[in-house]
Amino acid sequence: MTSIVLLSVLGIANLFLGFLRSNRILLPAALVILLLAFGANVLDWGAAPQSYFNNMLTIDNYSVAFTGIVVLTTLLLLPFSEKYVHDGEANLAEYYSLLLFALVGAIMMVSYDNMLMLFVGIEILSISMYVLAGSDKRNVRSNEAALKYFLMGSFATGILLFGIALVYGATGTFQLTQIGAGVANPANASFMPMLYIGMLLMFIGIGFKVSAAPFHYWTPDVYEGTPTFFTAFMSTVVKTAGFAAFLKLLLFAFSTAQSFWVPTIMAMTVLTLLIGNVGAVAQSSAKRMLAYSSISHAGYLFIGLVALNGKLSENGIFFYSLAYSIATVASFAVLKLVIDQRQREDYDGLNGLAKTNPLLAFVLTVAMLSLAGIPLTGGFFGKFFLFGAAVDKGYIGLVVFAVVMSMVGIYYYLRPVIAMYMRPAADEAATTPIVVSGFQSAVLVILALLTILLGVLPGIASSLL
Template identity: 55%
Template sequence: MNSIIALSLFGIANLFLGFLNNRKILLPATLAFVLVALGLNLADWNQEYLWFNNMLRTNNLSVNFASVILVATFLVVAVSRGFGDDEEHTHPAEYYAIMLFSVVGAIMMVTFENLIMLFVGLEILSVSMYILTGTDKRNLRSNEAALKYFLMGAFATGILLFGIALIYGATGSFNIHGIEALVLTAAGGSAPALLYIGIVMVIIGLLFKVSAAPFHFWTPDVYEGAPAIFTAFMSTVVKTAGFAALFRLLGGAFTGVYGTWIYILYFLTMLTLIIGNITAVYQQSFKRMLAYSSISHAGYLMLTATAKVAHTQSSILFYSLAYSVATISAFAVLMVVAETKESNAEKTNENFDIFNGLAKNNPLLAFVLTVSMLSLAGIPLTAGFWGKFFIFSDAFQRGIVVPLVVAVLMSAVGIYYYFKAIISAYFKEGDVPAIELKPIYKITLIVTTLLTIVLGIAPDLVKSIF
């Protein structure tokens, strides 16, 4: 809870820092703000509180999810180069402030005890992302992406809110523990139809936010149109917050009607895995490939969310951390290479061919890209391998056979399109010049790569904490 208050104040402080003539202070200040928030969040470990008239709950689960969100935010901010280069058209103070405000919404989504607070947190996060998506006002793709995201997001939010209203009408409570008790009681007899309809609508609203099929249509266009730094933020922080909220509802408030929604989610999990992986194979744009990759990873996380075994919580947390670190590394390499290529072209090229010959003059960038792709593909000795292993183990333990088989087959498909970037970097001729990286950028890339490797070699270092 203290981290929510701190981030709100820090966001306002960032806006005042924008009045200063020196833009260089904004990046280190924002990094410091995120670190302070992370420290305040970790200070709540092994303590449980209820806040705002029992509408928010702080416990170890919320601390873990919030920590993953804050670590991802720190890494994204650290690689946010170029905000201050164009003083006429960029406004870094506003960008950083909106990012901090969006993190407030994300943390509310992992600490909510009341469905109203889930809705408030979701809206804070969503509105912030609508704005950040359209920040490149001179780019028609960015404008189009923001409009699509806003319209479809508003529609999904309406479905979610109507579902909450139906659940309240059926149970008379917004509190998730109160709803859980009433759902268990109703499940023993004849639960009202309003309850089942409301639960399905709430699940649909959250599945839209995490890019699950068939609610994924906004994802490729929004990911491609938004500035790459905000796409990285969207694909990590938003997805983690969305699955945290979904997990809390499925494993808590809605557990009494498990048989009602489980088969729907089985089908949507398989559909998400198939659409995400098969469509990614045909992409020529590296950024669109990462968009469909994000859809496929939503399918893997849905697989363990439906398993509902003792290790589900730690599996989702570990997978979210592994996916976030690898994705941020991939977007960081894409941003720096695309900026270098852009100076010699009329428009930004984000296809796989921009990595052609990358290893020749930029071995560090090529290595970071390789490790991130290997992790996303689930290759051994990377964090992504253990993330998928834990998820598949949960599904096997629960006896989820058909979705598990689909997930394993789609993992094999994923190796193909992830390796396209590695092949471009090492085995194709290209003209990527030597790129000079700022110290903080280089350090961040090294940290994310080492973290991916360390978690791949010794996953229990983090898994035991979760």
């Protein structure tokens, strides 16, 4: 709860720093705010669960763990907003404050015990992202991305809210544990059709937020049009919060109705894996490829939901979210630096990067290998833990299909690596080294080391929950 208060109050205070008309103070200020929030969150670890707002929100180890991921992800991503510091027209104070408010929404999503609090968290996060998607007002693609995201997100929100209303109508409560008791109560059998429809509508609404097929259509266009820095935030923080919320919903509210929703979630899993991986193969833009990659990783995370195997699922989704977020931040960080200075989003923009910027090439290679699930990276053990949870529940066929899709993923994840190390620069401008500040270089090294550390010593994070 302390982290929510800090991010809310200091996010508002950060807006007033914009009156100083000096962007140079804003980046250090935002980093300090995030460090304070991360430290306050760490202090909550191991403490007795605390409920707030009439038991609508609970701070326990589950919420602390996923809050740690979203705050750490933002902290590691923030140094790559340095371009906005030097851009006299960038509204940096507003950008940072919106990111801090979005984090408040994400923390509510991982800490809720009441579906109304889930809805409030989703809306705080979503509205911030609608604005940030269109933050590059001079870019037509950014305007288009914001409009698409807003319109489709509004419909998804309405569907989610209708689902919540139907679940309330069937059970008479918004509280997760009480919903779970209502679902298990034979006396409520006559209300089951209403409950099942409500569950499906909620799955559609949350599926949109996490880019799950067949509710993924907005993802490639919005990711491509949104400024790369905010795309990275959208791809990591939003997805982590969404799956933490989804897992909590299934564990505490709908666990006794698995016979109904498991086929639905399994169908979404297969479709998401198929569309995400096959779609990524067909892309010529590295940024658009990462958009389809984000869809595919939603499919892998869905495997943990299908298994719903207690601590195995919780730890698997937590570890996968952490490994995925770190690798994705590294990928988008390198891609942003390349796009900012080479003005190219296709694979040819990465040609010869190993010669001009060996560090960038190395970090992007480590990130690609992790996203592909290659051993000695965090991504490998992320998939291993999720597949293990599914095998333990007998979903062998689903795991075999996921492994095949992972092999497809190796193809498109190696394309940037081949471009960096085996192809000459696409033009004369590409032979000029990309300017990377010392701070950014240090963060890139940290990202690569964290990815390798999670692949060598997965136990440091795999059994926290």
